[in-house]
Amino acid sequence: MSTSADTHWSTLGCTRRALGARSTCYNPADGSVFTRHGRGIWGHLGVFRSVVADHPLAVRGECRASHRGSSRSTPRTARASRDGGTNRQSSTETSSAVAKASARPGHSPGTNGPGGGWRRDGGCSAGRKQRDLRHRLQAPERPMISYQLTRYGQPLERTQTARPDPVGTEVLVQIEACGVCHSDLHLRDGFFNMGDGKRLDLSRGRELPLTLGHEIGGTVVARGPDAGSVEVGERRVVYPWIGCGSCRTCQEGQEHLCAQSRALGVTRHGGFSDHVLVPHPRYLFAFGDRPITLACTYACSGLAAYGAVRKVQSRVDGRPLVIIGLGGVGFAALRLAQAVTTASIIAVDVEPKTLQAAAETGAAVVDARADDAARQIRRLTDGGAPAAIDFVGSETSAALGLGTLATGGLLVVVGLFGGQLRTALPLLPLRSLTIQGSYVGSPEEMRELMELVQTGTVSAIPVQPRPLADAQTVLNDLRDGRAVGRMVLVP
Numbered sequence: 277m278s279t280s281a282d283t284h285w286s287t288l289g290c291t292r293r294a295l296g297a298r299s300t301c302y303n304p305a306d307g308s309v310f311t312r313h314g315r316g317i318w319g320h321l322g323v324f325r326s327v328v329a330d331h332p333l334a335v336r337g338e339c340r341a342s343h344r345g346s347s348r349s350t351p352r353t354a355r356a357s358r359d360g361g362t363n364r365q366s367s368t369e370t371s372s373a374v375a376k377a378s379a380r381p382g383h384s385p386g387t388n389g390p391g392g393g394w395r396r397d398g399g400c401s402a403g404r405k406q407r408d409l410r411h412r413l414q415a416p417e418r419p420m421i422s423y424q425l426t427r428y429g430q431p432l433e434r435t436q437t438a439r440p441d442p443v444g445t446e447v448l449v450q451i452e453a454c455g456v457c458h459s460d461l462h463l464r465d466g467f468f469n470m471g472d473g474k475r476l477d478l479s480r481g482r483e484l485p486l487t488l489g490h491e492i493g494g495t496v497v498a499r500g501p502d503a504g505s506v507e508v509g510e511r512r513v514v515y516p517w518i519g520c521g522s523c524r525t526c527q528e529g530q531e532h533l534c535a536q537s538r539a540l541g542v543t544r545h546g547g548f549s550d551h552v553l554v555p556h557p558r559y560l561f562a563f564g565d566r567p568i569t570l571a572c573t574y575a576c577s578g579l580a581a582y583g584a585v586r587k588v589q590s591r592v593d594g595r596p597l598v599i600i601g602l603g604g605v606g607f608a609a610l611r612l613a614q615a616v617t618t619a620s621i622i623a624v625d626v627e628p629k630t631l632q633a634a635a636e637t638g639a640a641v642v643d644a645r646a647d648d649a650a651r652q653i654r655r656l657t658d659g660g661a662p663a664a665i666d667f668v669g670s671e672t673s674a675a676l677g678l679g680t681l682a683t684g685g686l687l688v689v690v691g692l693f694g695g696q697l698r699t700a701l702p703l704l705p706l707r708s709l710t711i712q713g714s715y716v717g718s719p720e721e722m723r724e725l726m727e728l729v730q731t732g733t734v735s736a737i738p739v740q741p742r743p744l745a746d747a748q749t750v751l752n753d754l755r756d757g758r759a760v761g762r763m764v765l766v767p
């Protein structure tokens with residue numbers, strides 16, 4: 277475990293506060309609205325991505341509608357096979373009900389049934405009602421305990437459902453650890469703060485109950501007949517940013533950007549449970565001898581850092597890289613950039629201890645509170661950097677990042693503090709500047725990251741294991757700024 281990261285894990289909120297950003301928040305406990313500075317409103321792009329896909333302004337239609345029917349064919353076939361072919365009528369009824377349900381706007385059949393959240397038999401409303409009734413009348417033989425979001429803004433509820441049997445390519449993972457992310461807070465509350473008092477509704481198109489949690493690690497305990505080479509007993513981290521698999525974006529390996537997101541813990545059942553159903557073994561990654569409570573965090577916070585570093589990697593070898601905001605993700609990116617590039621790094625933050633820790637890694641440091649911070653950065657970068665990464669995402673931090681770029685430079689924005697970037701438009705063409713967002717990472721980037729993890733290249737971040745039964749308390753601790761390191765639920 278990295279001592280420096282251990283000491284300076286939770287400084288991102290302070291960074292934002294001191295960088296002058298603030299936002300209006302909603303307290304679901306009493307319905308009050310208040311202004312919050314920094315801490316506790318960090319939301320990563322996992323939620324944002326999903327929200328944008330559901331947002332009225334989003335451009336939709338990348339995914340072909342026809343894939344819906346085909347994606348359900350495997351479970352139906354598998355069920356008919358298990359029933360010895362005697363269940364054809366009920367399969368047809370299910371199919372018909374699904375077709376009707378599909379015709380309703382905004383309805384996603386089979387999204388969040390107790391069967392693990394993937395498209396399965398009985399995923400339609402009719403099938404689900406039958407199954408729910410059956411569960412109420414008869415306790416499942418192999419119960420699955422989950423802590424689910426049943427109403428926005430309300431505490432998670434403990435639920436008991438039947439443990440699903442994987443079909444087709446599905447894999448059932450017994451969860452050993454699931455990290456808790458600030459985006460889980462936004463999902464629970466049902467909105468995302470866009471800055472300037474504006475909110476983005478997270479509830480639209482999302483079916484409850486939903487099991488949150490997207491940093492999942494565990495052991496394969498069952499597999500469908502088409503699940504390839506994965507074996508029962510293998511311990512894996514789950515890549516949660518799953519797409520439709522059919523659209524052009526998914527076909528190009530960018531599932532995390534799919535407009536029809538099926539991300540575990542975001543639109544499908546995730547890891548605040550003792551089991552999770554993963555649709556395909558390609559989403560499972562080995563993690564070597566790392567503790568699973570640490571390894572699971574690479575699925576979100578680690579991947580967000582790595583995805584950003586990869587975007588600047590080709591520009592910064594032997595040249596300056598400015599990293600703004602050294603909270604958990606930013607500090608991880610600092611260590612990753614030092615591991616996979618030869619860049620000279622300028623670390624920018626507002627916390628003296630954080631800056632000291634960054635300096636101890638060999639980075640040059642600049643206190644963002646200094647009046648001449650931009651001038652210091654330009655001096656350290658010999659007039660401007662080819663790239664900067666903003667892990668805060670506030671108006672102030674993004675403006676600072678843009679101001680540090682050399683001609684032809686790239687600003688990557690990862691943080692989601694909120695606000696609006698105002699800049700002189702002629703500067704973009706005249707200085708050939710690029711602004712790019714970065715959202716977690718692709719399956720290929722996850723593979724690269726986990727290879728680095730297994731070789732010991734990636735520094736550990738501090739984690740705090742907590743019992744799964746404390747899921748709601750952990751969310752409250754995160755909201756109230758009482759988190760120490762990454763809190764990880766352990767069933």
Ligand SMILES: [Zn+2]
Pocket residue numbers: 320322457458459490576577
């Ligand atoms: Zn996350």
Ligand SMILES: [Zn+2]
Pocket residue numbers: 339519520521522523524525526531534535536
């Ligand atoms: Zn897709």
